[in-house]
Amino acid sequence: MPAWLPPPAVLAHLGLILVVFNMLVLSAAFMVWMERKVCAYIQDRNGPNRVGFEGVLQPFADVIKLLFKEELRPKAADALLFAIAPVISAAAAFAAFAVIPFGTSTTLWGLLDQPIPLQVTDVNVAVLVIFAITSMGIYGIVLAGWSSNSKYSLLGGLRSSAQMISYELSYGLALAAVIMLAGSLSLREIVLNQAGTWWGFIPRWYVFLQPIGFLIFMTAGVAETNRAPFDFPEAEQELVAGYHTEYSSMSFAMFFLAEYVNMVTVSAVATSLFLGGWLGPFLPDWLAWVWFLVKVFLILFFYVWMRWTLPRYRYDQLMEFGWKYLLPVAVLNLLATAALILWIG
Amino acid sequence: MFDTNELVINMGPQHPSTHGVLRVILRLDGERVIGSDVVIGYLHRGVEKLCEHRDWAQIVLITDRMDYVAAASNNLGYVETVEKLMSIEVPRRARYIRTILAELQRIASHCLWLGTHAMDIGAMTVFLYAFRERELVLDLFEEYCGARLTYNAMRVGGLPLDIPPGWDRKVRDFCDILGPKVDEYEQLLTHNRIWLERTRGVGVIPGEDAVAIGLSGPPLRGSGIPRDVRKDEPYAAYAEFDFDIPIGAAGDTYDRYLVRIEEFRQSVRIIRQALDGLPEGPILGKVPRLIKPPAGETYHAIEAPKGELGYFIASDGKSNTPYRFRVRPPSFCNLQALSRLIKGHLVADVVALIGSLDIVLGEVDR
Amino acid sequence: MDVIAFYIFAAIAVVASVLVVGQKNPMHSVMLLITSFGALAGLYVLLDAPFTAVTQIIIYAGAIMVLFLFVVMLLNVPREEPAPPAVSALLGPTGIRIGVILSLLLGAEIVWALSRIGLGWFPQDPAAASVSSVALIGASLFTRHAFAFEATSVLILVAMIGAVVLARREH
Numbered sequence: 001m002p003a004w005l006p007p008p009a010v011l012a013h014l015g016l017i018l019v020v021f022n023m024l025v026l027s028a029a030f031m032v033w034m035e036r037k038v039c040a041y042i043q044d045r046n047g048p049n050r051v052g053f054e055g056v057l058q059p060f061a062d063v064i065k066l067l068f069k070e071e072l073r074p075k076a077a078d079a080l081l082f083a084i085a086p087v088i089s090a091a092a093a094f095a096a097f098a099v100i101p102f103g104t105s106t107t108l109w110g111l112l113d114q115p116i117p118l119q120v121t122d123v124n125v126a127v128l129v130i131f132a133i134t135s136m137g138i139y140g141i142v143l144a145g146w147s148s149n150s151k152y153s154l155l156g157g158l159r160s161s162a163q164m165i166s167y168e169l170s171y172g173l174a175l176a177a178v179i180m181l182a183g184s185l186s187l188r189e190i191v192l193n194q195a196g197t198w199w200g201f202i203p204r205w206y207v208f209l210q211p212i213g214f215l216i217f218m219t220a221g222v223a224e225t226n227r228a229p230f231d232f233p234e235a236e237q238e239l240v241a242g243y244h245t246e247y248s249s250m251s252f253a254m255f256f257l258a259e260y261v262n263m264v265t266v267s268a269v270a271t272s273l274f275l276g277g278w279l280g281p282f283l284p285d286w287l288a289w290v291w292f293l294v295k296v297f298l299i300l301f302f303y304v305w306m307r308w309t310l311p312r313y314r315y316d317q318l319m320e321f322g323w324k325y326l327l328p329v330a331v332l333n334l335l336a337t338a339a340l341i342l343w344i345g
Numbered sequence: 346m347f348d349t350n351e352l353v354i355n356m357g358p359q360h361p362s363t364h365g366v367l368r369v370i371l372r373l374d375g376e377r378v379i380g381s382d383v384v385i386g387y388l389h390r391g392v393e394k395l396c397e398h399r400d401w402a403q404i405v406l407i408t409d410r411m412d413y414v415a416a417a418s419n420n421l422g423y424v425e426t427v428e429k430l431m432s433i434e435v436p437r438r439a440r441y442i443r444t445i446l447a448e449l450q451r452i453a454s455h456c457l458w459l460g461t462h463a464m465d466i467g468a469m470t471v472f473l474y475a476f477r478e479r480e481l482v483l484d485l486f487e488e489y490c491g492a493r494l495t496y497n498a499m500r501v502g503g504l505p506l507d508i509p510p511g512w513d514r515k516v517r518d519f520c521d522i523l524g525p526k527v528d529e530y531e532q533l534l535t536h537n538r539i540w541l542e543r544t545r546g547v548g549v550i551p552g553e554d555a556v557a558i559g560l561s562g563p564p565l566r567g568s569g570i571p572r573d574v575r576k577d578e579p580y581a582a583y584a585e586f587d588f589d590i591p592i593g594a595a596g597d598t599y600d601r602y603l604v605r606i607e608e609f610r611q612s613v614r615i616i617r618q619a620l621d622g623l624p625e626g627p628i629l630g631k632v633p634r635l636i637k638p639p640a641g642e643t644y645h646a647i648e649a650p651k652g653e654l655g656y657f658i659a660s661d662g663k664s665n666t667p668y669r670f671r672v673r674p675p676s677f678c679n680l681q682a683l684s685r686l687i688k689g690h691l692v693a694d695v696v697a698l699i700g701s702l703d704i705v706l707g708e709v710d711r
Numbered sequence: 712m713d714v715i716a717f718y719i720f721a722a723i724a725v726v727a728s729v730l731v732v733g734q735k736n737p738m739h740s741v742m743l744l745i746t747s748f749g750a751l752a753g754l755y756v757l758l759d760a761p762f763t764a765v766t767q768i769i770i771y772a773g774a775i776m777v778l779f780l781f782v783v784m785l786l787n788v789p790r791e792e793p794a795p796p797a798v799s800a801l802l803g804p805t806g807i808r809i810g811v812i813l814s815l816l817l818g819a820e821i822v823w824a825l826s827r828i829g830l831g832w833f834p835q836d837p838a839a840a841s842v843s844s845v846a847l848i849g850a851s852l853f854t855r856h857a858f859a860f861e862a863t864s865v866l867i868l869v870a871m872i873g874a875v876v877l878a879r880r881e882h
Contacts, residue, residue, distance in 0.1 A: 039469075039470075043469075043473040044473065044477060078738070081738065081739075081742070123761060125761050125762050125765050128762070128765040128769065131769055131773075132769045132773060133768075135768075135769060135772075135773030135774065136772060138773075139742075139777075139780075142781075143738075145784075146738060146784050152354070154784060155376065155692070157784060158781065158784055159376075161778075161780060165774065165777060165778065168773070168774065228467060229467060229539055239692070240360060240361060308469060309468075309533070310468065310537070310539055311466045311468035311534070311537065312543075313539055313543070314694070315376065315691065316376075316691060
């Protein structure tokens with residue numbers, strides 16, 4: 001190896017970052033295809049089936065189309081904020097994935113002296129980092145809504161910020177219950193804590209210890225990612241397209257990308273916190289990430305399924321649900337968990 | 346304390362859920378509607394004036410273009426009015442087939458309503474399901490008269506065409522298909538918690554108010570008034586069939602939904618009876634070659650899918666065009682309730698309520 | 712490396728904070744304030760306090776500033792009007808004088824306070840200084856600083872009730 005190259009561990013890390021980034025982009029593309037395909041089958045039609053096998057390349061065709069579109073900006077828009085809003089959205093979506101472990105460690109078949117974990121970085125407050133970064137993502141939406149200087153966008157932005165204030169709390173409390181069980185804020189440790197089984201066949205996943213927490217987390221996750229039935233900020237039939245009404249071309253694509261990456265992130269967090277991350281039977285250690293992918297995509301499928309089955313809630317009903325039902329349940333869940341931990345030890 | 350101005354929003358004429366080119370100027374406090382102006386006229390083509398310059402047979406074709414999702418019902422209303430004016434006896438077979446066509450049309454129109462209404466509330470899948478069944482109705486119409494949307498399916502005095510061989514069999518098959526499909530829509534919506542929360546208690550209109558505003562059709566029946574022209578002043582062959590008029594209790598969006606869902610079933614019931622009792626015989630009565638009604642005027646109404654569709658026609662007995670032609674379109678009259686319904690509700694309810702009134706702008710603006 | 716990072720973060724924080732005051736558009740002020748909070752979080756990370764850094768972002772940048780944005784958007788203030796000349800004494804020459812006196816007083820107080828405690832007050836032992844452990848923070852919050860913690864929560868409760876009373880509509 002030439003001397004001017006950085007040490008292999010650094011190279012491996014850079015490679016890992018690249019892999020994670022591309023994996024996210026690809027899974028967003030795959031999600032777009034899956035969404036359209038699943039929705040098509042739910043709705044008794046075929047869905048995209050022209051570009052590539054069964055239309056798998058459709059998302060790429062869409063991106064190419066969007067790339068060649070003209071970028072429009074309303075005359076009265078706030079140019080700077082209008083331009084950075086999609087960037088904030090997309091950047092926050094990608095950044096949150098950095099602390100999520102998706103497999104055990106690897107030495108890349110002996111290329112490295114020290115095994116590196118399959119995770120961009122293992123922070124000891126990982127759960128909070130994700131929480132912080134996703135809460136920054138909201139600025140993309142709010143700013144887009146405000147800077148477009150359009151009334152529908154503004155309403156979308158307002159809805160989005162109100163929704164996020166109502167849901168972040170329950171989301172955080174659901175996380176806190178798991179953190180108490182695991183006694184750690186590091187996602188890797190939380191996942192490792194879920195190893196093993198009860199009575200030989202039930203995996204020690206936190207979803208069985210925290211069923212209510214899991215439900216709260218998933219519900220809040222749907223609101224967090226602005227998916228139906230909680231897709232108010234962009235509710236097409238009410239607000240035209242909500243916060244991204246005025247966006248076109250790649251800036252629109254960035255919002256779109258951010259939405260799907262956010263879904264992947266929320267599903268990955270749910271997998272790590274409640275479904276034992278990459279842990280699973282049958283597969284050797286170096287293939288453990290397959291389990292991770294399987295679980296993440298099962299949750300994603302559930303999201304898609306829900307979107308195409310349920311009508312949309314009304315915005316005030318969601319607020320009411322968030323504050324009057326979800327939050328008290330989350331608090332009680334947290335208290336009960338804490339009491340049980342103290343009692344059992 | 347703060348200077349919070351009301352937000353004025355132009356909903357439409359280009360908006361995903363104003364069902365065409367309706368424009369509603371909303372004055373909002375936050376997202377709550379404190380006032381609204383409904384602006385219509387973007388699709389005005391002067392249908393009524395146009396009809397006064399076409400001869401009596403050509404007008405059928407223009408009536409297609411009013412409520413373009415229920416063209417056969419428009420045809421029916423017009424030809425029956427002219428028949429009344431000229432006192433023409435329509436053969437029984439023609440009246441039966443007209444009834445079948447009108448009820449198929451009701452199903453098609455309600456399918457479109459259900460699809461768009463559900464989509465406005467965010468249930469996308471129901472939209473495609475409903476359109477799937479509407480497609481079957483359009484196929485039946487295509488087989489009957491060759492057109493899928495604007496049928497020109499009736500003539501003064503009867504029908505231009507008899508049903509093609511085997512068509513009645515297909516209609517029966519369709520009736521067998523539709524029943525389970527309606528159950529399927531209901532499974533997705535009727536007891537769905539979100540659907541209930543979105544529609545119950547939204548846009549309540551009590552019975553007296555509904556009458557005072559001049560509502561008709563499902564919005565009126567949803568408020569508990571059992572008024573249906575098919576029962577009250579039977580036309581075509583309705584007097585010979587057995588069917589129920591579903592009515593609601595609360596007069597909210599949910600009741601209007603339930604009424605229309607039940608009308609699917611009642612329509613199927615009527616179609617089945619009509620097919621069973623379909624008489625043989627001519628399809629066109631004794632009509633003079635040149636239609637020229639005697640001097641006089643008349644009003645005749647039918648129960649179109651959207652409500653009471655009335656035609657007022659005056660003839661001077663000399664020219665071969667109507668002297669005065671006026672339509673009482675159900676969409677237009679029902680739309681009058683909108684401003685009143687949406688007041689105090691949220692933006693999300695506005696689209697639900699527009700959908701719940703089931704308007705077609707082609708008919709509103711004419 | 713640490714020193715360079717410190718100066719970068721510090722510079723961002725100071726510049727952004729100064730700009731916050733100078734913006735005409737309240738929306739831009741809010742964004743700059745968020746930037747400043749982000750830089751502060753960076754400083755906390757440099758101080759080996761990732762927990763504090765993350766909480767800073769979650770609470771200030773994530774929650775409180777969203778509320779700020781919400782209010783700014785609701786009020787829909789496009790632009791701060793330039794203050795009309797000399798509306799009140801506070802904005803006139805007298806007001807400026809009072810302001811100068813107050814800031815001088817504040818500066819003097821800070822100098823006095825810093826000279827009193829001196830740099831020796833800060834614990835030198837890195838192990839004790841590290842506040843990265845969530846358990847340690849929790850323990851000290853609920854034991855040593857229990858009173859302050861509870862007092863704060865009562866304060867917040869009061870603010871909350873006040874907000875509800877203010878926001879309640881008269882029907």
